[in-house]
Amino acid sequence: MRVRYDDLxxxxxxxxxxxxxxxxxxxxxxxxxxxxxxxxxxxxxxGRLIIADFDRIEASNLNRQQxxxxxxxxxxxxxxxxxxxxxxxxxxYIVHAVRVTRRNVARLFGDAEILxxxxxxxxxxxxxxxxxxxxHPDRPIVAASGLAGYGGNNRLHTRRMGSLYxxxxxxxxxxxxxxxxxxxxxxxxNLQANVVVELLAARR
Numbered sequence: 001m002r003v004r005y006d007d008l009x010x011x012x013x014x015x016x017x018x019x020x021x022x023x024x025x026x027x028x029x030x031x032x033x034x035x036x037x038x039x040x041x042x043x044x045x046x047g048r049l050i051i052a053d054f055d056r057i058e059a060s061n062l063n064r065q066q067x068x069x070x071x072x073x074x075x076x077x078x079x080x081x082x083x084x085x086x087x088x089x090x091x092x093y094i095v096h097a098v099r100v101t102r103r104n105v106a107r108l109f110g111d112a113e114i115l116x117x118x119x120x121x122x123x124x125x126x127x128x129x130x131x132x133x134x135x136h137p138d139r140p141i142v143a144a145s146g147l148a149g150y151g152g153n154n155r156l157h158t159r160r161m162g163s164l165y166x167x168x169x170x171x172x173x174x175x176x177x178x179x180x181x182x183x184x185x186x187x188x189x190n191l192q193a194n195v196v197v198e199l200l201a202a203r204r
Contacts, residue, residue, distance in 0.1 A: 003089075008088065018204060019202075020046050021047040022047055023046045023047055024048040024049075024050065024111050025114050025115075025196055026116065027041075027050070028100045028105075029120075030055070030077050030080050031053070031120065034053065034189075035080050036186050036193075037118060037190075037193045039066050041197070042093075043087060045088065048094070050094045050096075050108065051096070063179070066080065101127075102127055105135065113140075114139065114200070116142050125144075128143075141164055142167065142196055143192075146168035146170045146171045147187075148184070149181065156191065158195055168191075
């Protein structure tokens with residue numbers, strides 16, 4: 001079935017939609033956070049997403065990440081681009097199947113107005129935040145901290161520190177043998193996506 005752009009976003013405020021369509025957002029990581037952020041931003045109508053992740057899909061990813069059983073074994077970024085195109089074929093999705101490091105942040109995400117941090121490891125999170133703010137102190141980075149387990153909705157929040165926006169409870173750590181669960185990961189990812197939409201819409 002063919003769908004028109006105007007039909008897909010028929011109920012959207014045209015000024016907000018225009019601002020989102022002009023936006024370029026980077027997403028570092030395509031796991032539970034990154035894949036969910038990407039889906040939400042595609043549905044919102046953000047015009048260009050740049051996504052980087054080196055990993056491949058495993059069966060254990062499917063309990064919280066935006067992939068399908070038939071995509072197991074594929075590079076995450078390639079499968080995610082396929083899924084995003086099926087949701088919103090009118091946006092541009094640039095993907096890089098590489099590990100994000102201090103040395104390639106500028107090359108991968110230099111065109112992004114806003115960067116989303118969607119890593120698992122604390123050291124990788126800190127590296128990305130420090131590198132981005134050193135490169136682009138006036139461009140926002142939206143990070144996540146504290147999303148393990150389930151429940152605790154009242155503890156989830158967004159805190160701003162200059163150009164850094166931090167989403168989550170800023171406290172929880174995964175318990176031994178317990179992986180992050182889809183509901184709480186999804187809430188935090190959508191807090192991040194909502195911040196991105198708010199920042200882009202403010203530029204209309």
